[in-house]
Amino acid sequence: MDKDLLFKYNTPGPRYTSYPTVPYWDKTPPTEQKWKELASNAFSISNNKEGISLYIHLPFCESLCTYCGCNTRITINHKVEEIYINAVLKEWELYFSIFGETRPVIREIHLGGGTPTFFSPENLTNLIQGLLKNSNVHTKAQFSFEAHPGNTTDEHLQALYNVGFRRISIGVQDFNPLVLAVINRHQTYDQISRLTKKAREIGYTSVNYDIVYGLPFQKVCTMMETIMRVVQLRPDRIAFYSYAHIPWIKPGQRKYSEKDLPDADKKMAIYETGRNALELSGYYDIGMDHFSLETDELYKAQQEGRLHRNFMGYTDTHTQLLIGLGASSISDSWTGYVQNEKTIEAYYEKIKAGSLPVFKGHNLTKNDLILRKHILRIMTQFETTWKKEEEVCVDLYKAIDRLSEMQFDDLVEIEPFHLRVTEKGKAFVRNVCMxxxxxLGEELPATTQFSQTV
Structure with missing residues (x-):
């Protein structure tokens, strides 16, 4: 890859799991009643057609991984499990007043965190059974969860398999002992290897590994070693993320300083090394930061033009309604977003009062919907088209003007009513979306809130 282009376009930018991105949501968010209306409308459209999606945020961790940017609560007190699960199930019950007498059809469930496997297998079983008690499961449902290799047991794997889970995402991050020590991640290659093999033995059909580049003390040689060990285990898909250093937002990152991080030149070399090694090992670039084998459903969805992206990342499943349950979870009705209270205490307080625990959100305008559509297409298909009628969206044509330099650099091809990201431009897909x-064009954030685009 052209080194000059990497430096030219390597700027902070959103990952575009939504548009508008969270920092640019309405200063006056939708009321609870307004969100109920948006969710009800989306449910009536989505449920019978493709079902609905559920994301459940399980925020607890026994120790803090210092690189982490997620909403977490650190504790070794496992008595919190049942209290939290009861609150999540109560929140789910509140949505049934929106659904009316129609049973929801569950197409997708994802357990994120935090550390979902902080919870016991029994409590996770109770959670899923509670969610499904008055619901129907879609014939093509996809259930997935995030697993910490340090505490995910055979019992976790079997219990979640028994209630319908077939996909597992394992937090690898790196295999280098020095890197793992400084990010407070206690796990071994043998643990990850065993977890992967056991999941496949039980019957899981898709295994994902998360790897992060740009971590403290990473080097090109250590990343090469990590990738080589990863491909030996042959996960079906790999998320290769850029580390975002934001200690003013996440104080845990103050355990190390900028001088411990690879500089821009080294970070780009680490990225290039990892990317090239993955592609040489048979993994295909299916979207920003994501690679998969051609046998995986993500690759097939990308090839067939049905790949989707939402707050859970890339998925081969698309529903109009995504409901987020738990503290800090985000819901999406396509025409509006809401986020739940971030602190567990505020979340509990609203649930106890019988209210949906939303505290911020955004109503999408007509222009928002047009731009969202094109950003989603670019993120999932590396191209987009538009109709002449969309000329009324001035922001669309401003976007085309902003891409003139990327067109000159052969990163995009622009024709009347059509844009395509070139092979060379795929590494800069976030820049295209920007x-x-x-x-973002109207107002840059006051502080850095996004990771580098490369």
């Missing part, structure tokens, strides 16, 4: 981001 051109369509009217909110």
């Amino acid at each position: 051109a369509f981001d009217a909110k």
Whole structure:
């Protein structure tokens, strides 16, 4: 890859799991009643057609991984499990007043965190059975969960398999002992190897590994070693993420300083090394930061033009309604977003009062919906088209103007009513989307809130 281009376009940018991105949501969010209306409308459209999706945030961890940017609560007190699960199930019950007498059809469930496997197998079983008690499961349902290799047991794997889970995402991050020590991640290659093999033995059909580049003390040689060990275990898909250093937002990152991080030149070399090694090992670039084998459903969905992206990342399943349950979870009705209270105490307080625990959100305007559509297409298909009628969306044509330099650099091809990201431009797909981001174009955030685009 052209080194000059890497430096030119390597700027902080959103990952575009939504548009507008969270920092640019309405200063006056939708009321609880307004969100109920949006969710009800989306449910009536989505449920009978493709079902609905559920994301459940399980925020507890026994120790803090210092690189982590997620909403977490550190504790070794496992008595919190049942209290939290009861609150999540109560929140789910509140949504049934929106659904009316129609049973929800569950197409997708994802357990994120935090550390979902902080919870016991029994409590996770109770959670899923409670969610499904008055629901129907879609014939093509996909259930997935995030697993910490340090505490995910055979019992966890079997219990979640028994209630319908077939996909597992394992937090590898790196295999180098020095890197793992400084990010407070206690796990071994043998643990990850055993977890992978056991999941496949039980019957899981898709195994994902998360790897992060740009971590403290990473080097090109250590990343090469990590990738080589990863491909030996042959996960079906791999998320290869850029580390975002934001200690003013996540104080845990103050355990190390900027001088411990690879500089821009080294970080790009680490990224290039990892990317090239993955592609040479038979993994295909299916979207920003994501690689998969051609036998995996993500690859097939990308090839067939049905790959989707939402707050859970890339998925081969698309539903109009995504409901987020638990503290800090985000819900999406396509025409609006809401986020739940971030602190567990505030979340509990609203649940106890019988209210949906939303505290911020955004109503999408007509322009928002047009731009969202194009950003989603670029993120999932590396191209987009538009109709002449969309000329009324001035922001769309401003986006095309902003891409003139990327067109000159052969990163995009632009024709009347059509844009395509070139093979060379795929590494810069976030930059392409940023051109369509009217909110970002109007106002840069006061502090860095996004990771580097490369």
